[in-house]
Amino acid sequence: MNNIKNLIDDKGVKPTYHRIKILEFLQNNKNHPTADKIYEEIVKYIPTISKTTVYNTLKIFVEKEIIEELTITGNETHYELTEDxxxxxxxxxxxxxxxxxxxxxxxxxxxxxxxxxxxxxxxxxxxxxxxxxxxxxxxxxxxxx
Amino acid sequence: MNNIKNLIDDKGVKPTYHRIKILEFLQNNKNHPTADKIYEEIVKYIPTISKTTVYNTLKIFVEKEIIEELTITGNETHYELTEDxxxxxxxxxxxxxxxxxxxxxxxxxxxxxxxxxxxxxxxxxxxxxxxxxxxxxxxxxxxxx
DNA sequence: GTTCATATTTGTAATCATTACAAATATATA
DNA sequence: TATATATTTGTAATGATTACAAATATGAAC
CATH class of the missing domain: 3.30.1490.190 (Ferric-uptake regulator, C-terminal dimerisarion domain)
Known part of the structure; x- marks a missing residue:
């Protein structure tokens, strides 16, 4: 939790609750989920979250190179942590x-x-x-x- | 023209006029065009061709490994000849x-x-x-x- | 050449991931 | 507390691709 906060903070992104939860999910799910899959899981814990927020957050994370996008299938983007x-x-x-x-x-x-x-x-x-x-x-x- | 016909024929695909023209275009345009780009160019010579035909044809070519699809950009598929x-x-x-x-x-x-x-x-x-x-x-x- | 079955092509409507955008809400600063 | 800024939300739009049924062309059998 705290290391995730720092990971975001270090890249100059404000560590909001939503962002932390999304990154936490990616850290616990190494199966390259799509934005939709991430939303489906997160919304169980944050019922008010919108899909747009998920997309916005993922875009920011990609720009800051916190995560990487995989464009393999041609019709949806998959995401993974920029791994060590x-x-x-x-x-x-x-x-x-x-x-x-x-x-x-x-x-x-x-x-x-x-x-x-x-x-x-x-x-x-x-x-x-x-x-x-x-x-x-x-x-x-x-x-x- | 004739070698293209043979290339298609050898893979068990009937070499129709549309298919030959699409493959010919890919042979002359090595800049990895999209389905839409291929349609735009072909329709200049075959005004009655439909976009669905282009998609159908490309799908057949991919299955027969005559061409390959590049899924890089995330929102559109690019195509190239399976090169020698x-x-x-x-x-x-x-x-x-x-x-x-x-x-x-x-x-x-x-x-x-x-x-x-x-x-x-x-x-x-x-x-x-x-x-x-x-x-x-x-x-x-x-x-x- | 005609008839019939099959393959191909066409046009339109639907699908679905993603984005645009403006309103609503939260956060930080003075 | 007031105000500016950042974040989030919901809805509508976009755009590539596919589904599907009708129309057309092709090829074989007679």
């Missing part, structure tokens, strides 16, 4: 729509560049799309029945 | 909204995997977001005036 856990890739399962982390065993150097060919880099993302192992197994079981 | 030019990254300028290729000097091996940790890979993308060198220069000039 080092660079990682993402896997998006087109069947169950889940996004999960993939250890980035290669291109560590790419992720650290803040300049490439004279262009100023603000963020770097890599993602795989495909069928996750859970769905593969499920599909296989259904085939054999 | 080897893997590359993309740079998205948040100021001028341009997408251009970046030579992939690292992680060549990642892009070739069709299995990662037991998950079946269908596509792989890496992108940078930031300010391109043209916009940087422009911004700099404006500052000095």
């Amino acid at each position: 856990t080092g660079p990682h890739h993402h896997f998006y399962c087109t069947q169950c729509k889940t996004i999960f982390d993939i250890e980035a065993e290669c291109n560590q150097e790419c992720s650290k560049k803040n300049d490439i060919d004279g262009n100023k880099v603000q963020s770097y993302q890599c993602y795989y799309k495909g069928i996750c192992c859970n769905c593969l197994r499920k599909n296989n079981n259904e085939m054999n029945n | 030019t080897g893997p590359h990254h993309h740079f998205y300028c948040t100021q001028c909204k341009t997408i251009f290729d970046i030579e992939a000097e690292c992680n060549q091996e990642c892009s070739k995997k069709n299995d990662i940790d037991g998950n079946k890979v269908q596509s792989y993308q890496c992108y940078y977001k930031g300010i391109c060198c043209n916009c940087l220069r422009k911004n700099n000039n404006e500052m000095n005036n």
